[in-house]
Amino acid sequence: QQPVQSPQAVILREGEDAVINCSSSKALYSVHWYRQKHGEAPVFLMILLKGGEQKGHEKISASFNEKKQQSSLYLTASQLSYSGTYFCGTGGSSGNTPLVFGKGTRLSVIA
C-alpha cells in the first residue's frame, strides 16, 4: 500500500526550514528517502530502520516513529540545491519486500 506524503508541494526561501511527512497504514519496518531533480533519476538520501533512529545527511535529517507509522524528513537552512521532488519509500521487515513509494513532495527553494 502506497504511503501518504504531505505536503504535496512547498515553496521555501533560501535559509528556511521544511518538514516532509510520510505516513503508512501498515506497520513500518524501514523507510527510505530519495530526492529527484527535474529530468534526473531519484537519488538515495537515507534509510531508517525500525527502532526510532534519527539520521542525518548534511543539513537533512529524518526520524522514524514506529507507533505513529510515520517518518519525517527535516530540511534545515535550505539551499537552492535542495529543490526537487522528495519521495519516501516504505519497505518490509526483510529484504524480500519491495520498496513502495509515495507520490512525492515537490520542494522549490527560491532566492
Next chain:
Amino acid sequence: KAGVTQTPRYLIKTRGQQVTLSCSPISGHRSVSWYQQTPGQGLQFLFEYFSETQRNKGNFPGRFSGRQFSNSRSEMNVSTLELGDSALYLCASSLEGLAEAFFGQGTRLTVV
C-alpha cells in the same frame, strides 16, 4: 563503478504495439525493481526480480511482464500498448531489498 543503465532512453510506439525495455544493474547487484512514473502518481511499483526469479509484483495488468537473466540484466515487456502506458519507466538495482537502491535514468515511453 558503472551505474544502472537503461536502454533505450526514449521510445515512441503506436497503440497496440509491444515494447521491450532493458536494464543493466550495477555489477554485483542481484535485485532489480521496475517502477512506472507519471505526473502526480509518483513511483508505481511494477515488479522486482532477484536472482532470475520474480520476487514481488505490483498491481499492474498482465500486459506488463519482465524477466531477469543470469547476469542480472533485466527486461520489461509491455504488450498491446495503451495511451495510458505513456510514462517514464525506471529501474533500480540494489544488493538486496533493504539496501540503498540505485536508479537508472529511465526510459521515456510515449504511446501515440
